[in-house]
Amino acid sequence: MKLYFILLFSFILSVQSTLDAQVILNARDDDKQEKQEWAIIIHGGAGGMQPQSLSEKRAAQYKSSLEKALSRGSELLDQGIDGIDVVEQVIELLENDSSFNAGRGAVLNSQGQAEMDASIMDGESLNAGAVAGVKRIKNPIKAARLVMDSSRHVMLSGQAAEEYCIPYGLDTANQRYFITQKARQALKRARAKEKVNKSGTVGVVVLDREGHIAAGTSTGGMTNKRYGRVGDSPIIGAGTYADDNTCGVSCTGHGEMYIRLAVAHDIHAMMAYTDLSLQEAVDIVIEKKLPSINGTGGIIALDKYGNIAYGFNTSSMLRAYATPEKREVEIFRD
Amino acid sequence: MKLYFILLFSFILSVQSTLDAQVILNARDDDKQEKQEWAIIIHGGAGGMQPQSLSEKRAAQYKSSLEKALSRGSELLDQGIDGIDVVEQVIELLENDSSFNAGRGAVLNSQGQAEMDASIMDGESLNAGAVAGVKRIKNPIKAARLVMDSSRHVMLSGQAAEEYCIPYGLDTANQRYFITQKARQALKRARAKEKVNKSGTVGVVVLDREGHIAAGTSTGGMTNKRYGRVGDSPIIGAGTYADDNTCGVSCTGHGEMYIRLAVAHDIHAMMAYTDLSLQEAVDIVIEKKLPSINGTGGIIALDKYGNIAYGFNTSSMLRAYATPEKREVEIFRD
Numbered sequence: 001m002k003l004y005f006i007l008l009f010s011f012i013l014s015v016q017s018t019l020d021a022q023v024i025l026n027a028r029d030d031d032k033q034e035k036q037e038w039a040i041i042i043h044g045g046a047g048g049m050q051p052q053s054l055s056e057k058r059a060a061q062y063k064s065s066l067e068k069a070l071s072r073g074s075e076l077l078d079q080g081i082d083g084i085d086v087v088e089q090v091i092e093l094l095e096n097d098s099s100f101n102a103g104r105g106a107v108l109n110s111q112g113q114a115e116m117d118a119s120i121m122d123g124e125s126l127n128a129g130a131v132a133g134v135k136r137i138k139n140p141i142k143a144a145r146l147v148m149d150s151s152r153h154v155m156l157s158g159q160a161a162e163e164y165c166i167p168y169g170l171d172t173a174n175q176r177y178f179i180t181q182k183a184r185q186a187l188k189r190a191r192a193k194e195k196v197n198k199s200g201t202v203g204v205v206v207l208d209r210e211g212h213i214a215a216g217t218s219t220g221g222m223t224n225k226r227y228g229r230v231g232d233s234p235i236i237g238a239g240t241y242a243d244d245n246t247c248g249v250s251c252t253g254h255g256e257m258y259i260r261l262a263v264a265h266d267i268h269a270m271m272a273y274t275d276l277s278l279q280e281a282v283d284i285v286i287e288k289k290l291p292s293i294n295g296t297g298g299i300i301a302l303d304k305y306g307n308i309a310y311g312f313n314t315s316s317m318l319r320a321y322a323t324p325e326k327r328e329v330e331i332f333r334d
Numbered sequence: 335m336k337l338y339f340i341l342l343f344s345f346i347l348s349v350q351s352t353l354d355a356q357v358i359l360n361a362r363d364d365d366k367q368e369k370q371e372w373a374i375i376i377h378g379g380a381g382g383m384q385p386q387s388l389s390e391k392r393a394a395q396y397k398s399s400l401e402k403a404l405s406r407g408s409e410l411l412d413q414g415i416d417g418i419d420v421v422e423q424v425i426e427l428l429e430n431d432s433s434f435n436a437g438r439g440a441v442l443n444s445q446g447q448a449e450m451d452a453s454i455m456d457g458e459s460l461n462a463g464a465v466a467g468v469k470r471i472k473n474p475i476k477a478a479r480l481v482m483d484s485s486r487h488v489m490l491s492g493q494a495a496e497e498y499c500i501p502y503g504l505d506t507a508n509q510r511y512f513i514t515q516k517a518r519q520a521l522k523r524a525r526a527k528e529k530v531n532k533s534g535t536v537g538v539v540v541l542d543r544e545g546h547i548a549a550g551t552s553t554g555g556m557t558n559k560r561y562g563r564v565g566d567s568p569i570i571g572a573g574t575y576a577d578d579n580t581c582g583v584s585c586t587g588h589g590e591m592y593i594r595l596a597v598a599h600d601i602h603a604m605m606a607y608t609d610l611s612l613q614e615a616v617d618i619v620i621e622k623k624l625p626s627i628n629g630t631g632g633i634i635a636l637d638k639y640g641n642i643a644y645g646f647n648t649s650s651m652l653r654a655y656a657t658p659e660k661r662e663v664e665i666f667r668d
Binding site for chain 1: 488627
């Protein structure tokens with residue numbers, strides 16, 4: 001009789017799971033998970049930094065930059081500011097900080113220019129905006145936001161993106177503003193076929209007080225990339241994705257591999273279609289899928305409950321995350 | 335007793351489905367489906383054509399163009415040519431045919447130029463290539479293939495893409511070659527805010543004799559699009575995706591909506607992570623997901639067994655498909 005009940009229960013479960021598969025809810029059962037009031041996770045790029053070779057001074061500088069961005073984002077979220085605005089403002093801060101490969105401090109392409117990509121996505125409406133290959137917009141993330149809000153399009157590229165944005169009053173900057181000594185040296189080393197640390201793309205994912213998820217990514221791409229190369233950062237589904245029903249994601253790493261796997265959307269899809277946790281989904285991509293095509297890099301993500309997840313298969317990923325309950329800033333593995 | 339067996343069977347099923355969800359194979363159980371020796375599906379764009387307003391002559395012309403492309407693709411596949419080569423060659427044929435919005439016959443951007451996008455993906459290796467915004471490459475699909483095979487990158491944009499490809503000997507053409515009277519008239523109507531038929535993007539998905547899947551898409555984009563706009567066609571995961579373990583997909587329609595939903599990758603993800611059939615996955619996107627954000631267009635796809643699926647929420651989609659067993663060329667709903 002006991003077995004009978006077990007089987008009956010299984011039967012109900014299996015009918016239920018069949019129904020779920022039929023309906024393809026973009027939403028799992030609300031399984032009484034505790035929900036954070038807000039949450040934020042930031043990355044400053046995954047790369048090959050080693051604990052022994054990173055100077056204390058430089059480590060402190062990175063951590064201080066991440067701390068500032070995390071504090072700003074946490075404050076805004078705590079005040080109830082919309083997630084999409086928080087993503088834009090925190091990325092703007094990181095773009096203005098020359099420690100990162102985004103905005104000022106962007107790495108240089110094969111022609112010695114800063115050529116930047118950014119994207120942003122709103123998980124409530126699935127609206128999105130992106131720019132690829134801009135060279136004179138001070139804050140590419142603001143250009144991505146403008147494309148999302150004001151144009152009929154999701155993605156604009158190159159000079160056309162600049163010409164679209166400038167009449168709206170976005171701040172411009174000349175190449176001298178973007179190019180740092182560090183970026184120049186990295187290009188020199190790359191041209192000499194020396195190993196270059198690929199770290200530095202920035203990304204932010206937030207859950208706001210209204211339960212909305214937003215994500216954004218901004219980068220100068222790869223040192224010595226061919227001019228005109230589009231990486232994953234400005235591609236919705238590759239470098240950035242957000243859906244209130246599942247999660248928000250921002251990626252950093254060898255962009256080509258992230259495009260081929262549509263990594264950001266793949267994390268979303270695993271949340272939508274499987275019973276995996278967000279961290280399990282991230283781990284599968286970082287530990288199995290990316291290595292299967294020799295892809296290196298990292299992922300940050302958070303789900304609709306404010307659960308935070310991240311992973312990287314490089315030696316370092318600059319990252320910071322916070323909820324009302326906890327706060328962390330880290331560079332290497334724990 | 336009978337109920338007991340039904341319940342026992344359900345129990346086994348539910349355990350099995352739990353295991354599947356845990357393992358996340360990119361492969362479903364080989365459930366003894368019959369496998370086609372090869373298969374091909376082609377689209378020539380989803381749009382607003384109506385049976386009553388399409389002249390018999392024009393309909394015959396479209397069908398004849400599709401027939402030729404289908405015959406060529408079927409022959410090559412039957413001969414055992416690699417799927418990726420078949421996709422490239424069939425799309426080249428469609429690009430050279432001014433009936434379609436790709437290569438010669440491409441629609442015009444807001445500046446009156448043909449500005450074309452294309453992408454291609456190999457489901458065996460997950461290699462991919464794409465170009466966005468090229469204006470003087472005769473066959474954008476060949477440029478996408480070249481980027482895939484010869485560059486370190488997946489996507490190159492604008493003039494930089496042209497400058498990469500031309501030294502490899504790809505044929506160039508001037509704007510006069512691309513621009514047709516039909517495209518000029520469409521731009522005129524669009525500028526006058528008249529309704530413009532958005533049809534014409536081309537796409538091909540094949541399963542070859544080795545069991546490899548490949549997909550590609552080529553387009554001039556939307557009439558009167560802002561110059562520099564990147565639609566879904568050159569975006570791996572949005573307009574094109576292929577994975578031998580699941581399926582191949584090519585999309586046509588309002589590209590911005592396809593980017594926001596990462597449609598091509600979403601079909602792949604449903605095949606990888608759910609028990610839906612390919613046609614069910616296509617139907618969910620066409621009937622539920624796209625309409626939820628006012629997205630219109632179509633999808634063609636085939637899975638690793640050579641099952642063919644398609645859908646469109648417009649009034650027409652030019653399409654043709656074949657296996658060794660059947661062959662169809664269609665414009666409207668059955």
